[in-house]
Amino acid sequence: MKILVTAKRVTDPDARIRLKADLSGIDSEGVEFKLNPFCENAIEEAVRLKDAHGADVVVVGIGTAENDAEIRRAMAMGCDSGIRVEGTDDQLDSDLVARILAKLVEQEQPDLVLLGKQAVDGDSNQVAQLLAAYLGYPQAVFVSHPEGSTGMTSGKPGLTVTGGKLQAMREVDGGAEVVEVDMPAVISADLRLNEPRLPKLPMIMKAKRKPLKAMTMADLGIDPALKVKTIAYHNPPVRAAGIKVADVDQLLDKLANEAKVI
Amino acid sequence: MGNTLVFVEHRDGEFKKATLSAVTFARQVADKTGAAYDMVVVGEGLSNVTAEAAKYGAAKVYVVDAPALKDYTDMTWAAAVAAVAKQSGASVVAGAATTAGKGLLPRVAALLDAGMASDIVGFGDKGASLSFLRPMWAGNVIGEVEITSAVQVASVRGTDFDAAEPTGDASPVEAVTVTLGNPTQRLVSFKATVSSRPEMTEASVVIAGGRGVKSKENFKLIEDLADVLGGAIGASRAAVDAEFVENDYQIGQTGKVIAPDLYIGAGISGAIQHLAGMKNSKVIVAINKDEEAPIFDVADYGLVADLFKVLPELTEKLKARKG
Ligand SMILES: Cc1cc2nc3c(=O)[nH]c(=O)nc-3n(C[C@H](O)[C@H](O)[C@H](O)COP(=O)(O)OP(=O)(O)OC[C@H]3O[C@@H](n4cnc5c(N)ncnc54)[C@H](O)[C@@H]3O)c2cc1C
Numbered sequence: 274m275k276i277l278v279t280a281k282r283v284t285d286p287d288a289r290i291r292l293k294a295d296l297s298g299i300d301s302e303g304v305e306f307k308l309n310p311f312c313e314n315a316i317e318e319a320v321r322l323k324d325a326h327g328a329d330v331v332v333v334g335i336g337t338a339e340n341d342a343e344i345r346r347a348m349a350m351g352c353d354s355g356i357r358v359e360g361t362d363d364q365l366d367s368d369l370v371a372r373i374l375a376k377l378v379e380q381e382q383p384d385l386v387l388l389g390k391q392a393v394d395g396d397s398n399q400v401a402q403l404l405a406a407y408l409g410y411p412q413a414v415f416v417s418h419p420e421g422s423t424g425m426t427s428g429k430p431g432l433t434v435t436g437g438k439l440q441a442m443r444e445v446d447g448g449a450e451v452v453e454v455d456m457p458a459v460i461s462a463d464l465r466l467n468e469p470r471l472p473k474l475p476m477i478m479k480a481k482r483k484p485l486k487a488m489t490m491a492d493l494g495i496d497p498a499l500k501v502k503t504i505a506y507h508n509p510p511v512r513a514a515g516i517k518v519a520d521v522d523q524l525l526d527k528l529a530n531e532a533k534v535i
Numbered sequence: 536m537g538n539t540l541v542f543v544e545h546r547d548g549e550f551k552k553a554t555l556s557a558v559t560f561a562r563q564v565a566d567k568t569g570a571a572y573d574m575v576v577v578g579e580g581l582s583n584v585t586a587e588a589a590k591y592g593a594a595k596v597y598v599v600d601a602p603a604l605k606d607y608t609d610m611t612w613a614a615a616v617a618a619v620a621k622q623s624g625a626s627v628v629a630g631a632a633t634t635a636g637k638g639l640l641p642r643v644a645a646l647l648d649a650g651m652a653s654d655i656v657g658f659g660d661k662g663a664s665l666s667f668l669r670p671m672w673a674g675n676v677i678g679e680v681e682i683t684s685a686v687q688v689a690s691v692r693g694t695d696f697d698a699a700e701p702t703g704d705a706s707p708v709e710a711v712t713v714t715l716g717n718p719t720q721r722l723v724s725f726k727a728t729v730s731s732r733p734e735m736t737e738a739s740v741v742i743a744g745g746r747g748v749k750s751k752e753n754f755k756l757i758e759d760l761a762d763v764l765g766g767a768i769g770a771s772r773a774a775v776d777a778e779f780v781e782n783d784y785q786i787g788q789t790g791k792v793i794a795p796d797l798y799i800g801a802g803i804s805g806a807i808q809h810l811a812g813m814k815n816s817k818v819i820v821a822i823n824k825d826e827e828a829p830i831f832d833v834a835d836y837g838l839v840a841d842l843f844k845v846l847p848e849l850t851e852k853l854k855a856r857k858g
């Protein structure tokens with residue numbers, strides 16, 4: 274089996290992101306950059322599938338040279354080789370990322386493409402679905418481990434692969450569903466798919482020697498035109514400061530007489 | 536400019552109210568562009584849901600009714616919606632930002648060579664004609680985006696577009712046939728979350744519990760308070776991960792986004808990703824024994840206390856008040 278998986282570089286998910294004073298973009302001063310948490314789940318799943326069935330796992334990041342750090346981390350988790358396609362975040366939208374990945378799928382011919390459900394910077398939640406449609410592939414998006422938290426920590430894949438078909442559990446509104454897709458297919462990982470491993474030192478050392486290929490959109494023959502442009506950034510509305518109440522009686526009094534919600 | 540096409544969400548013929556926020560969005564687009572809006576219903580055995588959809592002022596309700604579409608799959612339903620969009624010459628395709636909307640609308644966008652904006656919360660004023668506001672970075676930034684393709688696709692947040700009211704007229708209905716290839720994506724099973732309480736996204740009161748609640752059994756404290764207020768229950772990711780409640784109850788960046796009149800969070804620290812899902816609630820109450828917990832930064836009323844002591848007290852006193 275061959276698997277293509279992604280490693281996007283994003284701002285630290287726990288950092289409180291603020292805009293620059295002139296609203297031209299985010300103030301990344303002092304903000305760390307990391308592997309997108311959802312990509313981490315996708316990578317962990319790819320490696321679990323490799324452990325269970327044997328697979329060649331290729332990890333892709335579309336970003337600047339700094340993105341090599343996240344690609345190397347994915348290789349330290351167990352991916353076999355890496356590809357980085359050059360591009361800055363403001364040169365990309367979900368559609369262009371999907372078109373780049375579609376081109377790489379044509380070249381690499383994987384049986385599965387594993388992505389994160391969303392990137393925690395743009396929060397678009399589109400690339401996996403766009404990619405599946407561009408390729409004419411079926412999709413299983415927002416997948417989690419069918420065995421819950423025990424499954425997440427078990428080291429076993431949450432995706433069941435048998436005879437060219439894949440079954441997955443998806444978290445959907447109103448419940449959970451199991452879908453079956455024929456391979457090749459596109460999968461997007463939710464956070465409850467697994468608990469990503471921490472790469473150990475020998476793997477980190479080994480990852481440094483794994484092949485990492487750099488490419489440009491021009492190499493792939495891709496039209497870099499964007500369909501979605503961010504034309505301005507705004508601050509979200511601020512909430513007026515609240516108060517601390519002393520006890521349940523005061524809380525009830527405030528809710529009844531001030532907020533008038535009970 | 537062509538019409539806006541609204542995707543009608545339903546499960547087995549039961550109309551989903553979330554659709555009505557997309558209708559409101561379509562009405563607002565209509566006010567700006569002068570074009571009308573249509574709706575599209577996909578599935579099998581659709582007379583009830585079609586009749587319901589026809590109450591909301593669409594110029595036309597398109598229906599794609601076929602056995603192959605009985606079960607929702609992103610792949611087949613997206614193909615049907617895209618086919619109707621092409622045939623009707625739609626300029627905008629919109630749906631609610633539910634898990635179905637999120638699964639299907641980007642596929643529709645790719646099939647129409649359209650750009651898509653996710654989770655729209657309003658319109659901007661910087662763009663030439665239509666521009667959209669959408670939260671980024673877990674809601675810490677609002678981006679204003681413009682779509683440059685001929686067709687535009689949008690998913691719409693229910694918290695920011697009120698449910699549309701019926702118009703009193705019935706829209707004309709038109710059946711559409713689409714050709715679908717061999718299905719390569721199939722629904723195997725669906726396990727519904729069973730609850731007698733209102734749905735979190737539609738409730739005016741939501742009581743949410745976090746890791747501080749400590750166990751599935753203790754979650755009864757949250758449920759009891761919800762019941763006395765006629766509210767819904769919700770949870771943090773930590774509470775869902777620990778299996779106190781099902782994934783359906785998760786509030787936040789990767790869960791549901793809610794804006795009830797009253798949100799009460801107990802044993803929830805208030806991580807950025809949780810706040811992303813509830814900080815637009817009208818009144819926020821936080822109960823946490825740690826006075827430094829970040830949830831107090833957004834709470835109108837904070838109570839620094841042990842939830843095991845104050846939740847039962849709150850429930851009892853509310854019961855007494857109601858008589
Ligand atoms: C990419 C990403 C996406 C995420 N998406 C979401 C999301 O959608 N929703 C979400 O909620 N989280 C999300 N998270 C997780 C988030 O970062 C936090 O880990 C999570 O919200 C913490 O849940 P919690 O507040 O219940 O637990 P904790 O942070 O552990 O807080 C428990 C709180 O309970 C209090 N407490 C303990 N005992 C008591 C007591 N007896 N009485 C009163 N108070 C008590 C403690 O003081 C503490 O503040 C996401 C994280 C990532 C990285």
Ligand SMILES: Nc1ncnc2c1ncn2[C@@H]1O[C@H](COP(=O)(O)O)[C@@H](O)[C@H]1O
Pocket residue numbers: 279280281282309311312315333334335336365367370387388389390391392393395396397398399400401
């Ligand atoms: N620049 C990128 N490089 C690699 N993968 C990406 C990139 N952008 C998005 N992705 C993948 O697409 C998923 C969804 O992204 P989005 O639609 O932007 O929220 C992410 O979780 C990644 O798996």
